[in-house]
Amino acid sequence: xxxxxxxxxxxxxxxIFFAGMIYQLATMLSMAKKDKVYSYMxxxxxxxxxxxxxxxxxxxxxxxxxxxxxxxFAFHICLILTPIFLAAHVLMFSFSWGPKWLAFSAAGANxxxxxxxxxxxxxxxxxWMLPEVRFVTDPSDYLLLLVAAAPFITGFMATRQWFDYETxxxxxMISGSVMLMVIPFTRLSHMLFFPFTRAYxxxxxxxxxxxxxx
Amino acid sequence: xxxxxxxxxxxxxxxxxxxxxSVKILTQxxxxxxxxxxxxxxTAARFRVYQDTCVHCGLCSDACHWFLSNDRDPRFSPVGxxxxxxxxxxxxxxxxxxxxxxxxxxxxxxxCNVCRKCSMYCPxxxxxxxxxxxVRRICNELAVVPQFMQDTVNSHAVTMNQMWVKQxxxxxxxxxxxxxxxxxxxxxxxxxxxxxxxxxYSVIAPEPKILAxxxxxxxxxxxxxxxxxxxxxxxxxxxxxxxxxxGDFETMGRVERVHHDSALKLxxxxxxxxxxxxxxxxxxxxxxxxLGWREPPIPVIHAVEFYxxxxxTGKIKIVxxxxxxxxVQEPCNIVRGRGLGLKLREIIEATCSDFxxxxxDFEHNYCCGAGGGVINCGxxxxxxxxKGNSVKAEQLAATKAHVILTPCHNCHSGIExxxxxxxxxxxxxxxxxxxxQTIEIPDELRVE
Numbered sequence: 001x002x003x004x005x006x007x008x009x010x011x012x013x014x015x016i017f018f019a020g021m022i023y024q025l026a027t028m029l030s031m032a033k034k035d036k037v038y039s040y041m042x043x044x045x046x047x048x049x050x051x052x053x054x055x056x057x058x059x060x061x062x063x064x065x066x067x068x069x070x071x072x073f074a075f076h077i078c079l080i081l082t083p084i085f086l087a088a089h090v091l092m093f094s095f096s097w098g099p100k101w102l103a104f105s106a107a108g109a110n111x112x113x114x115x116x117x118x119x120x121x122x123x124x125x126x127x128w129m130l131p132e133v134r135f136v137t138d139p140s141d142y143l144l145l146l147v148a149a150a151p152f153i154t155g156f157m158a159t160r161q162w163f164d165y166e167t168x169x170x171x172x173m174i175s176g177s178v179m180l181m182v183i184p185f186t187r188l189s190h191m192l193f194f195p196f197t198r199a200y201x202x203x204x205x206x207x208x209x210x211x212x213x214x
Numbered sequence: 215x216x217x218x219x220x221x222x223x224x225x226x227x228x229x230x231x232x233x234x235x236s237v238k239i240l241t242q243x244x245x246x247x248x249x250x251x252x253x254x255x256x257t258a259a260r261f262r263v264y265q266d267t268c269v270h271c272g273l274c275s276d277a278c279h280w281f282l283s284n285d286r287d288p289r290f291s292p293v294g295x296x297x298x299x300x301x302x303x304x305x306x307x308x309x310x311x312x313x314x315x316x317x318x319x320x321x322x323x324x325x326c327n328v329c330r331k332c333s334m335y336c337p338x339x340x341x342x343x344x345x346x347x348x349v350r351r352i353c354n355e356l357a358v359v360p361q362f363m364q365d366t367v368n369s370h371a372v373t374m375n376q377m378w379v380k381q382x383x384x385x386x387x388x389x390x391x392x393x394x395x396x397x398x399x400x401x402x403x404x405x406x407x408x409x410x411x412x413x414x415y416s417v418i419a420p421e422p423k424i425l426a427x428x429x430x431x432x433x434x435x436x437x438x439x440x441x442x443x444x445x446x447x448x449x450x451x452x453x454x455x456x457x458x459x460x461g462d463f464e465t466m467g468r469v470e471r472v473h474h475d476s477a478l479k480l481x482x483x484x485x486x487x488x489x490x491x492x493x494x495x496x497x498x499x500x501x502x503x504x505l506g507w508r509e510p511p512i513p514v515i516h517a518v519e520f521y522x523x524x525x526x527t528g529k530i531k532i533v534x535x536x537x538x539x540x541x542v543q544e545p546c547n548i549v550r551g552r553g554l555g556l557k558l559r560e561i562i563e564a565t566c567s568d569f570x571x572x573x574x575d576f577e578h579n580y581c582c583g584a585g586g587g588v589i590n591c592g593x594x595x596x597x598x599x600x601k602g603n604s605v606k607a608e609q610l611a612a613t614k615a616h617v618i619l620t621p622c623h624n625c626h627s628g629i630e631x632x633x634x635x636x637x638x639x640x641x642x643x644x645x646x647x648x649x650x651q652t653i654e655i656p657d658e659l660r661v662e
Contacts, residue, residue: 031259039508053337060578061335064276072337132281133272135220135288136297141270193267194338200260201339208499210553211577213334 002166005173006092013177020184021192028196037200042207049202050195052214059214068126075119078112079148083176085109086155106159113156120149140186147182150175222289230594232361233319237312240356245315248355249308257348264340265304268293274342277335279580280325283604290602292332292342295321299349312358319358322349324595325602327586328459329546334577343586347461354461362592366456369419371465374472375452376419385447387422391430395437400659402437404429407480408444413520414482415445416473418454418490418623425623428488431646438655439529443486450476453487454623455496459587463504470501474511484513486520489644491547491622492585498552516548518621521645522557525564533654535567540648541615542572543629544579545622558621561645565652570613580606582620584628599628600635607636621645 032038052058062069083089087103094100104112123145127137154172158165183191205213253261275281275291288294299318303310328343336342353359359367369378379387388404395402405411415436421428436443445451450472457465474497477485487494494516502510515523524530542562549555555576562569572579583603588595610618610632618633618640620626630642 028259028263031262033258035258035260036503036506037259049339053339059334059337061273061276061337065273068273130272131220131286132275132288132291132294133270135291136270136272136293138270144269187266187269190267190269190338193263197263197267198337198339201333201341204341205333205550209551211550211555213339213577 001170005170005177009173009177013180017180017183020181024184024189024192028193040203040208041200042203045203045206046199047202048206049198049213053198071119071122074115075123078115078119079152082109082112082116082152110156110159113152113159116152117149117156120145120152144186144188147175147179147186148188151179220288222287225289226598228320228324228594228598230360230591232359232364233316236356236358237315240312240315240358242309245310245356246308249303249310249352252348252352252355253303253308256351260341260344261348264345265300267338268296268340271337274332274336274340277332279327279583279605280602283602283606290325292326292336295326296342296345300345303349303352315353315356315358318349319353319360322346322353323360323363323460324588324591324598327546327581327583327588329581329585330550331546331578331581334550350459350461351463352461359460360591360595362594363456363460363587363590366590367460367462367465370455370457370469371462374449374469376454376456377423379419379422379452381448384422384451387426388429388445388447391426392433394427394430395433396661398661399434399437399655400661402433404433405444406447410481410483411442411444412483413441413443414477414480414485415443415488416451416453416477416485416493417488418493419452420454420623421488428644428646431650432488434655435524435530435646435649435653438653438659439524441524441529444480444482446476446480448476450474450479453485453493453497454490455493455501456587456590458496458500459492459590466496466501467504470496471505473497473501477512482512484515485510487514487516489517489621489623489626489646491545491551492587492624495547495551516552516554516621518548518554518558518561518645521561521649525561530649531654532565532652534652536565536648536652537567538617539568539570539613539615540566540617540619540643541570541610541613543582543610543618543620543622543625544572544575545620545625546579546581546585548622549579550577562619565648566619568615570615572609572613574609580609582606582622582625582628583632585622585624589624589628589631596631600631603628603632604636607632607638610640611636611638615640617641617643619643619645619648 056069056073057063085104086109090101090103127133151172154168154175157163158168158172183189201213205211272291272293274293278292280290284290299321302314326346328346330343332342333339366376369376392404415432417429453473455466455469457469487497497514498510525532544555583599583606588599618629620629620642621644626642626644633640633642
């Protein structure tokens, strides 16, 4: 089991992740032509909009909802950086392929993981507490949150050696692979689409309507 | 799902034959065919990506005056409206019934002003107004459209103007206004069908129908500013376009084309449009996009830009200031829709001595609640429209102004309803009314 999840499954997950992303990107780009999107795109206004929306508190709504802004930024930054710079991941990669890069200290990685888990809890509570969020929540929203949080919860538990270590590591690898595989085909695809939707709206607001969109 | 079950009070039922009677004659085959066609053939990347990307975070909610005014009722949040309409249609794979179509039409046509403010609050920049226009398109193709709105669109389709104005009535109104203008300014004239003029001036049909004096004011202004201008005696004089909002895009395209064509026919150098927001949006953005033009064929400017130009180039002189405390309703379609916020401020500063800015303002200003075709859904929907904009009443009252400037016809009517509905005791004015009180009429043009 361990051999399968740490070898072929990871391969499958990465292949599906990258192939899925390329497929979704190609589909979107070809459909964009039919939608007369290209003639409205502007590099300048795309970047202007992206700069505002990737800077904490760079948009009015971010300042109004400061708690959500802080948690959202922390969540996404930790979610992306932790797996890439985790010492165990770097080591496993270098055993198989050779190259190595800098890694977080154990304590540092531990804190980043805790941030992701706490932020996920925040999103969960937010779904229950705010009527406008609860109204548009369906079971898949909980499932997606679980998919994103599970690799971190299982990773955290494995590091602490809670329950059976090997089982936990296997669960960690499975949940990580599942997350990678579903990103292109679920709403987690905002990882891919966010820059495009934002760029398009930035272009329309900037180049056509001479207005700000933040 | 139990944890998500929410008990929300039922909304008052509004009878509207355009919805209630229309759904009775629909067949399931027709519904399926229309929804499949609109979703498969008429939408593409934007629709698909918006559906796949929205993470149901609800952050768009605080943008919407309907949501804020209805005690944060989630059914009025932008994403809540999408959930009740498009998500429901998608979930049922287009196999929907008349009841859902009625709900779709009510929500998309009467409870959303397609003001696009929510796109500035969605972190992904999802164009929720566009999604509501897709819902309107589906409803239009099934003829489930509020009756008053449909009548307006019928008028566009038949007469090429919004209010069933006949050609002789149009020309007669211009002559009458020309006479009135001459009582104030010597030699004031409304040159009809002049070829090669610098300015082709167009208005919306409610001007000749119910606010004819505005045309007379413009004749005075053009004469004082010595502008080489013209208006057409033929179709194309009305620049309004409610078909753009009902989802009847074929009629929208015809109306926009006639407007631009009439200016081209007269070889005008540019089009100046009266104080109306939606008409401007139709002429510079939605219309050209439907017609496959990147830009309109000849430059089109809004009255606010035109006034700004006349004032800053000294073609008109401001000799006295308007002194009443005044605030402004910044029209979505020219401020968020065309970046005219600053120019609007500058012409107010140039003419008014006691300006009280609203808060929030510029791109973040609240919509008047009437735009996007909502006011054209008529009297049956007036109560919900006024109730759906209490934040606007609070915002206006907080300025303590006596007068509200509205350089847009929909805003003007919508704000009048807010003022009377919430007993604000304020007056609503177009900018040209302020100009008529503040510009210099040179001695040689003054009527003794």
